[in-house]
Structures are given as structure tokens and as C-alpha cells.
Amino acid sequence: MVGHYSSISVIISMLIATSYGSCGVHQMLDVVVLYDTSSSLTSADIDDQKSFIHNLGFQLYLHPDHTNIAGIGVDNSSHFGWGLRDYMTSTDLWYAMESNLTLTGGGSDLSPGMDMAWNNILSSNARSGSTRWLLVLTSTTVMSSTTSLDAMKAAGVKVGFVSTQPATSYTSLASDSRYIFGGSTWSTIGSSAQAVAELMFCPPYCESFVFYYDLPSTMSVIADTNSNVGYYLTHETSGLNGVGAYNIHCCGALASLEYKAATSGSFVLQVWRAEYLAYQTTITASVGYQSHTFSPKVAIAAGDVLGWYSAGVNPIGIASNCSGELCQKEIRQVTDMGSLAVGDSYAWSSAYPMPDTAFAIKFTMVNGTVPTFSGGDAPVSISESLTVGSSVAVASLTDDLGESLVWSDLGSPYFEYNQTTGLITLMTTLPVTGVETPYFLSLSVFDSCLNTASVAINITTVVVPLAINNLPTEVELGDDTSSETLLIVINATDPAADSISCMLTSILPETTNFRVDDYLNGTAGVFLNADAELDFKTTEEYKIFVTCTGTSSMESFLTVRILDKSVTTPYTVPAWAAGAIVVSVGSVGVVLAMVCFLIVVILATTDEAEVLPPVEEDENAKKPVDDAAQMYKKVDKKETYREGFGEF
Structure with missing residues (x-):
């Protein structure tokens, strides 16, 4: 939904709808005008009505194949003025009204005129396929019967009112509230034909309009000899009534x-x-009649101009003979225009007009999707400490004319709407108030036809409560610790509080070994007191309860686990024993005796002795060769002993 505009001022100037006096071209309208001839009017009021009807015909382009207008005068009876096909140009209509539209001076009652309009004209004499209208010029609201009015509306006839009475007087009578032009004077009504045409017959949205000189499928054409050429189907400003076949007088979407x-x-x-x-x-063209459908449709604003550029020879055929009111006088042509990019400008005003020219080309305009928001209606709750950049709500837009959307501000310096994602994001840190704070945002948009859509977004901040962020938790402490020790610095937060205080609530089991005290920069810590007496055998665990208070209070606890730090002193061999081992150089028997003595001493003096269990010999694991080897070893020892006996 990104536009191609260079500035907001350019957008606004391009979106203003302009009437070119030709919204009735290629519309088949059958309009019955019910004008007021009652005694409450003056001759000047009659002249104002004549002026209005003439100008309305000018706006709608009276023609046998386009708009037809009939007239009926009404006071407390009806007076036939002229039929739908009696006068086919606005000039003829003016001269006819000079003699046919006169002041009769009767009472006021709209019903007889409506009876004639329905029974004599609209129910039977309208053209097949035409859009039927009843337009009432009146200074009264008196209606003795609504039978014909109800029948017309039920049959699809569009009913509108132009009156000196307030518009609200006709809300239930008009077929649509848009079709009421009220609260004017007769002199104002006389000059309001263009406003009424745009209000009723030439709606801001195109509904379904076509723009062409003649149907391309049946046109007789000749080939264009120009190449590297551009054409600009400018709005017609000269010629009879300023009528133009290509004048885009409405907003909508180019469909085909x-x-x-x-x-x-x-x-x-x-x-x-x-x-x-x-x-x-x-678009690539082959010889003959073709059509091209735009998907997606292309946004078109009232007053836009269609054209095309051909780098080679222009393939679109030119009318072999162009005549009549729809034959264009001011189409612009340039050679050597060259390729352009969207967003570029070109000085078409300096190009010369081509007289009496028409191309075999037709455009169909339809309604675009009216902008519609979805989401954003349900209240949204967010934290006061929401992170900048976080998305907080969704309000997505549906619109097929999105390239020409213009957005309003949300009305808050804290939030921004992302047109691509439909997300509302936080742009800067929210103020912390400590209470729920509502933010009422209004997001609105208007498109190329000045159709608007809006959505109300209600975002409320919720209070962030006080929190102790690092409790509960636990620490371990040896029972041999007796000096003052910092166990933990309490991390407590409360965005709405100026300061936070923390105090010791209780200790289980009770003891004076611990305290809660100030630490640094307004924080508090849990301390082990100096000369504390800890004993694993007496107490293995303490729970220290702490309460912190800001805008609210919260309690949590620290678990202190006491570890047994009693250390067993390992045995150290006495000096005398070591010396004895070193100086012993006697017989093997003496040495063995001393070793045995040392083992006995160790066993007697060691607090904790690890005695290995006896290892049972697995008789099944023995092999015959092992028994033999043991036997030979014993024999060897015996022989050695004998040999050295005498020397010992």
C-alpha cells in the first residue's frame, strides 16, 4: 500500500473530484423531474427551476442514446410538461420550458405528480435497461398518498429530492439518504445543478462507467503510422457542452x-x-479486437487522464471518420517521448492537440473496495514497561485502491501504525504512572475517491507489580564460617516506585546468625553476622524471609544450606618409625618383625582405617600348570636355604 506521491500537497490536489459536464455520457438515464408550480412560489422561483433543469441536462449530456429528461408540474394536481424523448439537447429543452413550465397556482400535494410519473412514464415508457430516476423539486412535504412512491422504490426507481425544506424532512421518502439536497433557497437551487449531478447521478465512486468514442468491436479503423509516440486522452474543454468521450469524472478502479x-x-x-x-x-496486441483485464484493478481518481506510449508503431486503430459531439478535439500527441518511469512527469500542456480524433479504445471503471478496517476493536492490555519496538495491536486494512491511500496520525506520540504489516508498534518508552492508563487511538485513511475508513483502538497499560527477581533461591554455607559474609544482594524492581525498602521478616528456625541490611545504591543484602555459630549437626538448613515494599509489598525467602566442614586429620608416620625403617639393614626376619610392629601401631592409632576385605581364591580358576609352577618355586627356595645354611 505504498503510494507514488512526492508530497501530501500533491496528493490532496490530485484527489479533488472535478465534474466535466459529461457524467451522463454512455449512461442510459431516464429522468422524470417533478417541478413545483404551487401557489406558494413566485415567477422568479419558476425561473430558478428552469435554470436548474437546463443545467442538469447540460451536466448529464442529453442524447437519444444517453440521458433523457421528462418534466411534470405539480401543485395539488399534476400537469404534464414534456416526455422523455421530446427534447434531446439541453438547448432544445430550454426553449421548451419557456412555454411549458409555468406557474399554475394550486395547492401543495406531491402525490398527484408522483402518480403521473409512475403510471404514465416510468412504469411503461422508460427504455429497457435504463436507470430510472424521479427527481422532485419542491417546497413542500405534503403527500396525501405514498402508493406510487412506494411502487417506484420497490421497482428500483431512484428517488431524490431537491427542496427548500430541511433534508431531514425527506429521509424516509428518498430511496437513499444521499439523494437529498435540502435547506436551500430557490435562487441557490437554480445554480446547484452540478452539485446535485455529482451527488446523485455522478457519484464519487464510479459504480460502473465506461469511457469510449464508439465500441471498438464495431469501429472502422485505419492504421497509425507513428512510432515512438505517446498519446494523452485529455479532458475535453471545448466543443458543445464540453463533452468528452474519455473524461473520467468519477473515482474507482480501472477493471478492463x-x-x-x-x-x-x-x-x-x-x-x-x-x-x-x-x-x-x-500490453501486447495482435491485429483485431481484444480486451485486457487488470488484476489487481488500478486505482483511478476523478480527473485522471489515460494514455499510452508505443516505442514501435502504435498498434491501436484510429477512427476512419470522427464526427459528432463525442469526437475528440484535444487529444495530445508527442513523438520521441521515450520510456518513462512511474513518478516521472511530462509536459503534456506543451503538446499540440489533435483535432477530430478518436481511437478504437474503451475503458471500464468499477467501484473499488471501500476501505474497511478489521481488528483493533477489542481492548488491548499492555505492560507499562513494554519494550520499545514491540507490537501491541493489529488493525489491518482491506482496500484495492491502496496505492493512493493517505493515513492520519494515531494521535499518540508513543505508537505508530505500520501500513505494510497492520501492526501498531511502541515507538518510545511509555510513562510509568503506577495506575492503569488508557490510550485512545484513532486510525483513519482516505483513498483516491476521498472515501474514508477509521478504527478506534483502545490500549490500556496495566500496572507492573513489585517483583523480587532473584528470590526465592538458595546458597550453601560451610559450618566452619564465622566471619561476616554477604550471602545475596536482593534484586527488587517496581517501575512505579521512587524507592524500594527490604526488611527481614523472620528466620526458620529462629537464630541471630543472619540479618538484612543496606548494601550499595539503595539496595539491600542478606548477611551472615560476624561470630556466627553454625553447626551442621544441629541445623542443616535455614529459611530467611524478606519483605520488600514499593508501591506494593511482596515477601520471598532465601534458603541457606549448612555444609559439614569437619575435616579428618590424616595419619603422619612418626619420625622414629621412619628412622627405624631407614637404618634397618639386618636379617629379613628382623625387618619383617619391624614391619609387623608398624602395622599394629597404625591400626591402633588411626581414627578411620580402610580395611580391605579378604579376597577369596577361586579354586575353579586355577589351571594345572599353575600348581606345578608353585611346586617348583617351593623346591627352589628350599635348595637355596640349604646352600647358605652354614654361612648364616
Whole structure:
């Protein structure tokens, strides 16, 4: 949904709808005007009504194939003025009204005129497929019967009112509240034909309009000889009534293009906003009648101008003969225009107009999707300490004219709407108030037809409570520790509090070994007191309960586990024993005796002795060769003893 505008001022100027006096072109409208001839009016009021009807015909382009207007006068009876097909130009209509639209001076009652409009004209004499209208010019609300009015509305006739009475007087009578122009004077009504045409017959949205000189499928065309050429189907400002076949008087979406190509080739279809290129796409043409559907549809604003550029020979055929009111006088043509990019500008005003020219091309405009928001309606709760950049709500938009959307501000310096994702994000840190704070945001948008959509977003901050972030937890402490020791610095937070205080609540089991005291920068710590007496055998665990208070209070605890740090002193061989071992050089028997003595001493003096269990010999694991080897070893020892006996 990113636009191609260079500035907001350009957007606004391009979106203002402009009427070109030709919204009735290619509309088949059958309009019955019910004008007021009651005694409450003056001759000047009658002249104002004549002026209005004439100008309305000018706006709608009276023509046998386009708009037809009939007239009926009404006071407390009806007076036939002229039929739908009696006067086919606004000039003829003016001269006819000079003699037919006169002051009769009767009472006021709209019902007889409505009876004639329905029974004599709209129910039977309208053209097949036409859009039927009843437009009431009146200074009264008197209606003795609504039978014909109800029948017309039920049959799809559009009913509108132009009156000196307030618009609210006709809310239940008009077929749509948009079709009421009230609260005016007769002199004002006389000059309000363009406003009424735009309000009723030429709606801001295109609904379904077509723009062409003649149907391309049946046109007789000749080939264009120009190449590297651009065409600009400018709005017609001269000629009879200023009528233009290509005058885009409404806003909506370009749905399709029909054309007849005299030669094969390609062209770049372009949408211009004055001399600013808003859109373009390349279309390949073969000889003959073809159509192109736009998907997605292309946003078109009232007053946009369609055109195209052909690098080669222009393939779109030119009318072999162009005549009549719809034959264009001011189409612009340039050669050597070259390729352009969306966002570029071109000085079409300096190009010369082509007189009496029409192309075999037709555009169909339809309603775009009216902007609609979804989401954002349900209240959203967020934390006061929400992180900057976090998304807090969704309000997505549906609109197929998105390239020309203009957004309003959310009305808050803290939040921003992302048009691509539909997310509302936090732009800067929220103020911490300590109480729930509502933020009422309003997001609105208008599109190329000035249609608007809005959504209310209710975001409320919830209070962030006090929190002790590092409790509960536990620490371990040896029972041999007796000096003052910091066990933990309490981490407590409360965004809404100026300061936080923490105090010792209780200790289980009771003891004076611990305290809660100030630490650094307003924090508190849990300490082991100096000269504390800890004994694993007496108490293995303490729970120290701490309460912290800011805007609220919270209690938590620290678990202190006491470890047994009593250490067993390992045995050290006496000096005398070591010396005895060193100086002993006597017989093996003496040495063995001393070793045995030392073992006895060790066993007698060691507090904790590890005695290995006896190892049982597995008789099954022995092998015959092992028994033999043991036997030979014993024999060897005996012989050795004998040999040295005498020497001992």
C-alpha cells in the first residue's frame, strides 16, 4: 500500500473530484423531474427551476442514446410538461420550458405528480435497461398518498429530492439518504445543478462507467503510422457542452480495457494525474479486437487522464471518420517521448492537440473496495514497561485502491501504525504512572475517491507489580564460617516506585546468625553476622524471609544450606618409625618383625582405617600348570636355604 506521491500537497490536489459536464455520457438515464408550480412560489422561483433543469441536462449530456429528461408540474394536481424523448439537447429543452413550465397556482400535494410519473412514464415508457430516476423539486412535504412512491422504490426507481425544506424532512421518502439536497433557497437551487449531478447521478465512486468514442468491436479503423509516440486522452474543454468521450469524472478502479489493433505490436498503457505518471503497464496486441483485464484493478481518481506510449508503431486503430459531439478535439500527441518511469512527469500542456480524433479504445471503471478496517476493536492490555519496538495491536486494512491511500496520525506520540504489516508498534518508552492508563487511538485513511475508513483502538497499560527477581533461591554455607559474609544482594524492581525498602521478616528456625541490611545504591543484602555459630549437626538448613515494599509489598525467602566442614586429620608416620625403617639393614626376619610392629601401631592409632576385605581364591580358576609352577618355586627356595645354611 505504498503510494507514488512526492508530497501530501500533491496528493490532496490530485484527489479533488472535478465534474466535466459529461457524467451522463454512455449512461442510459431516464429522468422524470417533478417541478413545483404551487401557489406558494413566485415567477422568479419558476425561473430558478428552469435554470436548474437546463443545467442538469447540460451536466448529464442529453442524447437519444444517453440521458433523457421528462418534466411534470405539480401543485395539488399534476400537469404534464414534456416526455422523455421530446427534447434531446439541453438547448432544445430550454426553449421548451419557456412555454411549458409555468406557474399554475394550486395547492401543495406531491402525490398527484408522483402518480403521473409512475403510471404514465416510468412504469411503461422508460427504455429497457435504463436507470430510472424521479427527481422532485419542491417546497413542500405534503403527500396525501405514498402508493406510487412506494411502487417506484420497490421497482428500483431512484428517488431524490431537491427542496427548500430541511433534508431531514425527506429521509424516509428518498430511496437513499444521499439523494437529498435540502435547506436551500430557490435562487441557490437554480445554480446547484452540478452539485446535485455529482451527488446523485455522478457519484464519487464510479459504480460502473465506461469511457469510449464508439465500441471498438464495431469501429472502422485505419492504421497509425507513428512510432515512438505517446498519446494523452485529455479532458475535453471545448466543443458543445464540453463533452468528452474519455473524461473520467468519477473515482474507482480501472477493471478492463477493450481495443482494436490495426497492426500488431505492444504499447504501455499509462494513468496520468495531470502531468504526473501514476501507473503504467505493457500490453501486447495482435491485429483485431481484444480486451485486457487488470488484476489487481488500478486505482483511478476523478480527473485522471489515460494514455499510452508505443516505442514501435502504435498498434491501436484510429477512427476512419470522427464526427459528432463525442469526437475528440484535444487529444495530445508527442513523438520521441521515450520510456518513462512511474513518478516521472511530462509536459503534456506543451503538446499540440489533435483535432477530430478518436481511437478504437474503451475503458471500464468499477467501484473499488471501500476501505474497511478489521481488528483493533477489542481492548488491548499492555505492560507499562513494554519494550520499545514491540507490537501491541493489529488493525489491518482491506482496500484495492491502496496505492493512493493517505493515513492520519494515531494521535499518540508513543505508537505508530505500520501500513505494510497492520501492526501498531511502541515507538518510545511509555510513562510509568503506577495506575492503569488508557490510550485512545484513532486510525483513519482516505483513498483516491476521498472515501474514508477509521478504527478506534483502545490500549490500556496495566500496572507492573513489585517483583523480587532473584528470590526465592538458595546458597550453601560451610559450618566452619564465622566471619561476616554477604550471602545475596536482593534484586527488587517496581517501575512505579521512587524507592524500594527490604526488611527481614523472620528466620526458620529462629537464630541471630543472619540479618538484612543496606548494601550499595539503595539496595539491600542478606548477611551472615560476624561470630556466627553454625553447626551442621544441629541445623542443616535455614529459611530467611524478606519483605520488600514499593508501591506494593511482596515477601520471598532465601534458603541457606549448612555444609559439614569437619575435616579428618590424616595419619603422619612418626619420625622414629621412619628412622627405624631407614637404618634397618639386618636379617629379613628382623625387618619383617619391624614391619609387623608398624602395622599394629597404625591400626591402633588411626581414627578411620580402610580395611580391605579378604579376597577369596577361586579354586575353579586355577589351571594345572599353575600348581606345578608353585611346586617348583617351593623346591627352589628350599635348595637355596640349604646352600647358605652354614654361612648364616
